[in-house]
Amino acid sequence: MKKLTTAEEQVMQVLWKLEKAFVKEVIEELEEPKPAYNTVSTIIRILEQKGFVGYETVGRSHKYHPLIDKDTYSNQFLKNFIGSYFSGSFEKMLSFFMEKNDIDLKEMEELMKNNK
Template sequence: MKELTRAEEEIMQVLWTIGSAFVKDIIDQLPDPKPAYSTVSTIVRILQQKGFVGHKAVGQSHQYHPLITKANYTKSFMKGFVKRYFDGSYQEMVSFFTKEQKLSVSELESLVKDLKKLKTKKL
């Protein structure tokens, strides 16, 4: 799966939140300063070409909807992120964020608890 640019991701976040929308609806959900209609329309067409967005014709307009779930994109993105920045090691990534974000002992214990739950589900 291709990675989204910042602008593409911003639009996908809107579509993941509201489900389906016309370009005007997407613009309404974006923060100020609002991009031009033509800019958003172009990005949505690029997202269609990449296979992230589909559309339904409504009169002479198009209503857009996500074809990829946020969860699936996040999973794919994180795999690539860990591979590029942490040599594929999730342990290195957790260690980095533990040091940088100064996680508390209770937060780390909560992570360990969650990991143990996942491990038992897989067994």
């Protein structure tokens, strides 16, 4: 699975939220300053080429939808991140974040208990 650029990820976040949308609806959900219609349309076509987005024809327009769900992308992104920065070790990543964010073992146990 290819990594998304920041702009592509912003568009995908909107499509994951809306599930199906026309370019105009995607633009409405993006933060100010709103990008131009052609910019968003181009990003969506790139996402389509990468296999992230599909569409259905509605009249003379296209309604776009994600082909990859958010959890699948997030999981793959996290695996790549851990692989690139922590030699594939979840334990090393967890240790790093505990150290850098001053989290003690008791707090970590609480986090893990609350997320089961």
